[in-house]
Amino acid sequence: MPQDLDRLIAKSVRDVPDFPEPGVVFKDITPLLADSEVFGAVVAAVADHHRGATVDHVVGLEARGFIFAAPIALALGAAFVPVRKSGKLPSDTLSATYDLEYGTATVEMHTDAIAPGGRVLIVDDVLATGGTGRAAVDLVRRAGGTVVGFSVLMELAFLQGREKLADVELHALSVV
Template identity: 50%
Template sequence: MAIDFSKYIASVKDFPNKGIVFRDITPILQDGDLYRAATHELAEYAKSRKADVIVGPEARGFIVGCPVATELGLGFVPARKPHKLPREVERASYDLEYGSNSLEMHKDAIKPGQRVVICDDLMATAGTLRASKELIENLGGKLVGAAFYIELPDLKGREKLPDVDIYSLVQYH
């Protein structure tokens, strides 16, 4: 039977700012069976999209995406906050549900034509997803899907990126 992952996500009011309900995935990560099950769901999705490589945005995208990559025997590419990567980078900026930032990827991280699935914990306004898509495409990759533990559909992320195939385990309205 499918697991209801929402039972294992903690909702924290007014964190990090007043008016935000923070969806905390650490209870899933703390439990080996749940973490493996959530990883497996995303890995099945990435496999169905015929992914060649997994991209994970810093920082929770590393936690979510790395085990998906290893389950499938695929490479993992980190999309990092500025000035963390040591070699030549591509950069894109984005807005968040709260705040804004930039992401960078090494210029040689994606090979032209590679099919890429992005993995992250949560899609809110889809700012991180848009920036990651821009980086992947600028490097010659093809974004074939994005997989999340959590989606906040009221923030209309899907509408901002109608050409991106999106998968999520739990939706909060």
């Protein structure tokens, strides 16, 4: 992993002001995805961080989390598991609802996605308020899995999402 990966990430994630609404600065990861060296270094860094932990499943959070979680699962020889927004998964699901600034959101996972006692790494692109991550941790535990880590490309520390994930090993490649 390049020593300066956090700097490379900062350079290749684009800030888009006032998206999706006025006052929000959106973290656009598409320039990073277009740079195979940085994208590859991110995947390798997360996989290397967890290689000793025996990961059975890598859970990716829709939609941008999928992009990182799938190659990380392959790198670790683990099963990829999607956590999706409500109504997208075809078989029996567990669901978790969390609060947004206005209203709520629901995410789902197949009930049979995690092997009994399976060791699970959760992967997402950005940790913001932590609501999505908290819901994902709860889904994995309700499905009988053990969360051995939670990795994100970028943590927005000012939103204090880490506080909602105090009971998991949270690993952020960059913190802004």
